[in-house]
Amino acid sequence: MVLELLVLPVWLLSTVQLVLVPLCFVLAWSLVVITAWNLISAVRDGVSRATVMHKIPCAECRYFTNDHRLKCPIHPKVALSESAIDCADFEHAGLI
Numbered sequence: 001m002v003l004e005l006l007v008l009p010v011w012l013l014s015t016v017q018l019v020l021v022p023l024c025f026v027l028a029w030s031l032v033v034i035t036a037w038n039l040i041s042a043v044r045d046g047v048s049r050a051t052v053m054h055k056i057p058c059a060e061c062r063y064f065t066n067d068h069r070l071k072c073p074i075h076p077k078v079a080l081s082e083s084a085i086d087c088a089d090f091e092h093a094g095l096i
């Protein structure tokens with residue numbers, strides 16, 4: 001009697017397989033697609049962030065001191081930040 005209860009009927013197994021196989025297929029590929037999408041998104045964000053950071057002109061400015069205590073005597077709070085992009089006081093260090 002106990003053994004008869006442990007054996008699942010064939011129709012139940014085939015029904016479960018009919019539901020679980022496509023469901024697991026969709027879930028697995030969804031996981032792959034989400035992971036790939038996150039990787040692509042991270043690379044795209046990193047590239048756009050690097051592009052913005054390379055627009056900061058302070059490293060080539062004659063007023064840049066390269067000292068962490070006072071990076072720039074003209075705009076000390078703005079130096080080496082995104083606010084320094086298009087700084088009106090930028091002068092190329094090579095012009096001295």
Ligand code: SF4
Pocket residue numbers: 057058061062063064071072073074075078079080084087088089090091
């Ligand atoms: S003057 Fe402007 S560009 Fe030059 S170091 Fe200071 S903040 Fe940067």
